[in-house]
Amino acid sequence: MAYWLFKSEPSTWSWDDQVAKGAAGEEWDGVRNYQARNFMREMKIGDRGFFYHSQTEKAVVGIVEVCAEAHQDSKTDDERWDCVDIKAVRPFVQPVTLDQIKGAEELSEMVLVKNSRLSVQPVTEAEWKAVCALGKTDP
DNA sequence: GCCAACGTTGGC
């Protein structure tokens, strides 16, 4: 199983919006970046991801699971753009802030730190465990 | 609100 990170501005699509969709999940639509799209094409059902709030909050706030593999983004007819569906698994007991991540030695190589603009990113297993530990949340 | 970083576009 692989691990990922999904980034969203809470004013556009927040963790609460995601939770409201329940087990059915929701398309992670709107990605218009090839790198991000390519990562979504690699995702398998059951892969886990962090849900990160950018801009105002700048923190990992929850864990999601891929519940549909890459398919055409329903928000566009442009065949270049695919997306997966994800569903909320559980919130973080304590959100893990970008400051905390930047301050953690073992997380200094995270894509979130190195390439903050990429909206869908891979996360290593070690990073996954470390962030969950910081958030006092089961991996 | 500013600005740096970076991806995309289009002219050549």
Next chain:
DNA sequence: GCCAACGTTGGC
């Protein structure tokens, strides 16, 4: 195929 111009993102 290169590169300048431009638009977008996200941290500060």
